[in-house]
Amino acid sequence: MRRKWLVLILLLLSLAAAITFILHSYKNFRVQEGFTPLPLSFDPYSSTSTYDWKGTSVSIQGGFVKGKLVENNKTESLLLRALSPTPSITIKSSSDTTVNLRLENISPSKIKFGSDITNLEAIDPHTVSLAVAVKHNQVKNIKVELIPDDNPEVVILGDNRNGYGTFSQIIDQINGISPAFVIDNGDLVYGGEPNRYRLFYETVSKLQVPLFTTLGNHDIRENGRGIYTMLFGPPYYSFDYFNNHFIFLDSSRGWSEKTAIPEEQYQWLESDLQHAQGKRIFVVSHIPPTDPRAKVTPNPYPNLAPNQETGLIQKEMNKLSGTSDIDHAFNDKEEAKKFEGLMTKYKVDTVYLSHIHSFYSFVKDNVRYVITGGAGAELLTQNSFYHYIRAHITNKENYLEIVELPSPPNQIIDRYWAAGVMFANSIYKEYQTLVLAILVFILLVVGWVLWIYRKKWWSFLKRLGNWLYTVIKFSFVKYKEIVRRK
Numbered sequence: 001m002r003r004k005w006l007v008l009i010l011l012l013l014s015l016a017a018a019i020t021f022i023l024h025s026y027k028n029f030r031v032q033e034g035f036t037p038l039p040l041s042f043d044p045y046s047s048t049s050t051y052d053w054k055g056t057s058v059s060i061q062g063g064f065v066k067g068k069l070v071e072n073n074k075t076e077s078l079l080l081r082a083l084s085p086t087p088s089i090t091i092k093s094s095s096d097t098t099v100n101l102r103l104e105n106i107s108p109s110k111i112k113f114g115s116d117i118t119n120l121e122a123i124d125p126h127t128v129s130l131a132v133a134v135k136h137n138q139v140k141n142i143k144v145e146l147i148p149d150d151n152p153e154v155v156i157l158g159d160n161r162n163g164y165g166t167f168s169q170i171i172d173q174i175n176g177i178s179p180a181f182v183i184d185n186g187d188l189v190y191g192g193e194p195n196r197y198r199l200f201y202e203t204v205s206k207l208q209v210p211l212f213t214t215l216g217n218h219d220i221r222e223n224g225r226g227i228y229t230m231l232f233g234p235p236y237y238s239f240d241y242f243n244n245h246f247i248f249l250d251s252s253r254g255w256s257e258k259t260a261i262p263e264e265q266y267q268w269l270e271s272d273l274q275h276a277q278g279k280r281i282f283v284v285s286h287i288p289p290t291d292p293r294a295k296v297t298p299n300p301y302p303n304l305a306p307n308q309e310t311g312l313i314q315k316e317m318n319k320l321s322g323t324s325d326i327d328h329a330f331n332d333k334e335e336a337k338k339f340e341g342l343m344t345k346y347k348v349d350t351v352y353l354s355h356i357h358s359f360y361s362f363v364k365d366n367v368r369y370v371i372t373g374g375a376g377a378e379l380l381t382q383n384s385f386y387h388y389i390r391a392h393i394t395n396k397e398n399y400l401e402i403v404e405l406p407s408p409p410n411q412i413i414d415r416y417w418a419a420g421v422m423f424a425n426s427i428y429k430e431y432q433t434l435v436l437a438i439l440v441f442i443l444l445v446v447g448w449v450l451w452i453y454r455k456k457w458w459s460f461l462k463r464l465g466n467w468l469y470t471v472i473k474f475s476f477v478k479y480k481e482i483v484r485r486k
Contacts, residue, residue, distance in 0.1 A: 031201070031231065034070040035079065041065065042234040044268050049233075053078055055094045056134065058101070062087035064233040069102055077102045077129065081232070084239030085181060085210060086111065089142040093134040102129050105210045110180065111144050125208035152242065153179040156372055157388040158286070158354025160200075161218060162190040162426035163376020166386050166405055167203060170375055173403070175208045177390065180241065182209060185354045186216025186252065186286030187377065192224015195430050201231055212239075214248045216286040216355065217255035225252075236265055238272050244393060245276040247283045251330075254287035255355075260330045261285075261339070273346035280398065281348045288353040288371055289336035291329040292360045328356045343367045349398060358384035359402060370400065378419035379407060 031037070042049045042064045049064035050057060058065065062084030069079045077100040080089070087106070091099055104127040113120060119131040134140050155174050160167040174182060184204075189196040204211050213232050215225070229235075235250035249269065254260025261269075273281065330336040343351055344365040354373040358381060361370045374387040386405040391398060408418035428435050 031067075032069075035067055036069075037067040037230045038065055040229050040234060042237070044234060044237055045271065047083065047237055047239065049080075051078065053099070054097075056097060056099055057090075057092045058099065059090040060087055061090070062239055063103075063105075066104075066230075066233070075100055079104065082106045082210060083212065083233055083237050085241050086144045086146055086239075088144060091132055091134050091140040091142070093138065094136065096135050097133075099132045099134060100129070101132065102127065105212075106144070107180070107209050110147055110149070112147060113145075114141075114143055117142060126210060146242070149180065152393050153177070154181060154183060154391045154393060155179045155388055156183045156185065156284075156352050156370075156391055157375040158185040158352075159187040159216070159357055159373035159377040160184065160375035161187050161377040162196070162430070163378070163386075163422060164199065164203065164426060164429055165376075165422075167376040169405060170388050171203060171206055174388075175206070179209055179390070182207060182211045183246075183284055183352065184211060184213045184375070185284050185352050185372070186214050187218045187354060187373075188213060188216065188228075189224065190218055190377075190426065192219055192222040192227060193430075194227060197224065197227045197231065199430060212246070212248065212284075214284055214286055215250045215252040217252050220252045236268065238276070240279065242393075243279055243395065245279040245281045247272055247276075247281065249283065249285040251285045251287040254330050255328075258331050260287055260289075260332070260335060266338070266342075270342060270346075273342065273348075277346065280393075281346065283343065283348055283351045285351070285353055287330065287355045288328065288369065289330050289339040290364070290369075291327045291356070292362055292369075292371065293328075293356070340364060340367070352389075357381065359387055361400070374405075378422060380419060 038051065040049075041051065046061065047063075048059055048061045050059040051065040052058075058078055058080075060080050060082075063080050063082040066079045066081045069077045071077065079102045080087070082103060082105040085107070087103070089101070089103075093099070102123070106126060106128065108122045108125070108128055113130075117130055117132070119129075121129050123129055130142075132140055132142065155177065157170060160170070188200050215228060215235055219225070219228055225235075235252075236248055238245065238247040240246075247269065249261060250265065251260040253262075330339070342348075344367055348367050350368045350370055353369065353371045356371050357373040357377050357379055359372055359374060361368065363369070370389070372387065372389050374385060376386065379385065385407040388403050388405075390401040390403060392401065
């Protein structure tokens, strides 16, 4: 008997060791082989990031220095990520040298570089490599210009989180549309663990156009802010696109803290708004200053016919759905007034938000607020649906097209069931190796139990086997008789 329990103890210890190893591997996030991240150095007022690399100063305006990349041929490149459709790079060296750069998050087909740039190579649809020869004390400027577009289009989405299936569908559709760029306004992941960011990063790497992001409250969980910074850069920034100005804010604290946007960021925001006057301004953030649902009494049975009876479970779930209508806006209502006052004062065209897993569009004090939170996260409220926005930006107008995707039925019980299935699928996707290890352990334990009690069930299995053999043999005989009669 002791040997039997010793086997079980060894199995448990093996499982514990396997889980420890797997979880440790999940925490060691590596963007790609040969990549070494650098501490973020970014000035939001000038949108500039600078790095001194072997006596050579490399600055990018409209982007940040992400890290170093050593490729298979042992060539070391400086990896830059664009935070603008038109970044510019300045290089100054203390000696004659050649600087190898990798610039990601751009659209090579929609931009053009200066004619003096050689060795320009497209690595993928949103990354190029270039080798820049610089002489002693020479300042080299590399500017990126947009190719004119008569009907520029931008895709806006939010709250994809762990809805990998829906989000992947959106990515495929975006690649077919080929907009100027994509905006994801927060809740990129369900939690900030490295393995979840890894899945998001792998998914959006399939995009063939630039992606500009902002932080959501889920993105900063589990120390996720550091991973976000390594991958996507500063929490707030801005850029120009033709005669339009886009501002990205960090309101991720607004769900769990009284203040959504710190004072330091407000100072930068007002300065940026002042400098953007004369342009059409768009602001991107995650948490809305005001929840548009707060003024509406929700109807728990919006799609039920007047005389249709509902089951007890459905009625209880309809009552429970009211909890999803808690205020999803700034906790400090004075801060909400401050934010909205700035939007009105500086004549912002549209504020794009998410956080609420639905779609809302309303105008307040001559500013349009659009909430788009349907890129994949669970839909627990009725009348919500999966979607993203196609914003058509011309010189004269800015109109939105809502693209709806397949969504769960509009009954609350169906939506909770769909959410449960989605979470189960996401757990398997996020912790696939761990789930498989646990399943293998369960099978081993079941096998161990069956072996120990084999005397009790062996005779039963023999009888069952004999019965199956008799049934099959009888069926075969009858089949031959039927064939002969024909």
